[in-house]
Amino acid sequence: MSLLAREPGMAEKMAAWGAEWLPAEPLSRHTSLGVGGPADMVRLRDLRRLPELIADLRCRGVNWRLLGGGTNLLVADEGLNVVVLHLVREPDGLKFDGPRVEVPTAANLGTTVMECAKRYLGGMEGLIGVPGTVGGALTMNAGAYGTQIGDVVRAVSVLRGSSGGVEVLRMEDVRFQYRHSSFAADDILLSVSLELPERPYAEILEKIKQCNQKRRASQPINEKSAGCIFKNPPGHSTGKMIDELGLKGTRVGGAVVSERHGNFIVNRQGATASDIFKLMDLIRDRVRGAYGVELEEEVIVWRD
Numbered sequence: 001m002s003l004l005a006r007e008p009g010m011a012e013k014m015a016a017w018g019a020e021w022l023p024a025e026p027l028s029r030h031t032s033l034g035v036g037g038p039a040d041m042v043r044l045r046d047l048r049r050l051p052e053l054i055a056d057l058r059c060r061g062v063n064w065r066l067l068g069g070g071t072n073l074l075v076a077d078e079g080l081n082v083v084v085l086h087l088v089r090e091p092d093g094l095k096f097d098g099p100r101v102e103v104p105t106a107a108n109l110g111t112t113v114m115e116c117a118k119r120y121l122g123g124m125e126g127l128i129g130v131p132g133t134v135g136g137a138l139t140m141n142a143g144a145y146g147t148q149i150g151d152v153v154r155a156v157s158v159l160r161g162s163s164g165g166v167e168v169l170r171m172e173d174v175r176f177q178y179r180h181s182s183f184a185a186d187d188i189l190l191s192v193s194l195e196l197p198e199r200p201y202a203e204i205l206e207k208i209k210q211c212n213q214k215r216r217a218s219q220p221i222n223e224k225s226a227g228c229i230f231k232n233p234p235g236h237s238t239g240k241m242i243d244e245l246g247l248k249g250t251r252v253g254g255a256v257v258s259e260r261h262g263n264f265i266v267n268r269q270g271a272t273a274s275d276i277f278k279l280m281d282l283i284r285d286r287v288r289g290a291y292g293v294e295l296e297e298e299v300i301v302w303r304d
């Protein structure tokens with residue numbers, strides 16, 4: 001029986017909150033890698049209901065995780081014994097005020113970069129091809145081509161999973177590092193205020209074009225992946241090490257080390273999460289043996 005089906009009165013509450021409950025939803029449908037077993041998913045449109053929903057799950061001792069765009073996520077084949085919360089994009093969009101813009105975290109990152117460009121706001125061009133939501137990008141401090149989203153953040157509105165209260169965190173309250181932010185694991189980021197430099201539209205577009213070209217030339221953007229699978233250890237490029245070891249094209253089941261970029265694992269012909277974990281272990285062992293470096297996952301792994 002699904003986790004929520006076991007909880008008395010839960011179905012009625014979900015209906016009252018206008019939340020959609022998908023029992024045993026295959027998470028492979030919600031990840032760019034296309035792998036991942038089942039979990040109970042709750043899809044919520046009215047975010048004003050979120051504090052009640054979180055408080056209710058907390059009272060019941062039901063663990064939950066928040067799903068963003070699923071583009072940097074590796075979910076185990078066995079699935080998860082937690083509720084996966086999926087917040088449906090808010091329709092009200094971006095609010096501009098001079099060089100500042102308030103962005104709902106459920107907004108698509110690429111769309112946000114383009115909408116800002118149309119208002120002559122640059123500073124995020126490098127993030128153009130990074131898939132996923134603004135919330136996911138903030139959590140990971142996503143970065144590419146010299147841009148990190150944390151650099152342009154002024155404030156973040158957060159629903160604290162621990163207390164159910166909403167707080168506005170100023171830039172000074174949040175630490176952004178390489179592919180890391182200081183938000184708590186149960187924080188739900190609601191919206192972010194960005195401050196961006198004003199630039200001519202043509203200049204922003206040119207930079208976007210260049211970043212797109214570089215990405216297309218060096219990354220397997222048309223295949224199922226979760227972006228770079230490992231972080232770059234200080235002073236090393238993981239993709240380069242994997243390439244130098246001749247590991248490109250190495251396959252476990254349907255999981256293959258991309259021939260285009262060594263730090264991408266792509267899902268060809270129905271890979272499972274287990275194939276990907278095995279391939280990651282193989283890469284870790286080879287890199288450790290040859291370079292004495294321990295690789296750390298860049299992709300977020302969900303397993304019980």
Ligand code: EPU
Pocket residue numbers: 143144145146218226227228229230231232237238239240243260261262263298
């Ligand atoms: N390289 C190789 N072979 C490869 C891959 C790379 O020799 O198969 C070499 C390149 O020629 C270059 C160096 O390694 O000299 C660095 O490669 P690249 O410019 O592709 O950058 P990266 O360090 O591999 C990082 C981010 C990417 C981001 C790019 C562009 C990490 C783990 N990766 O990759 O982010 O798009 O820079 O700025 O920090 C991601 O976060 O998922 C991601 C893909």
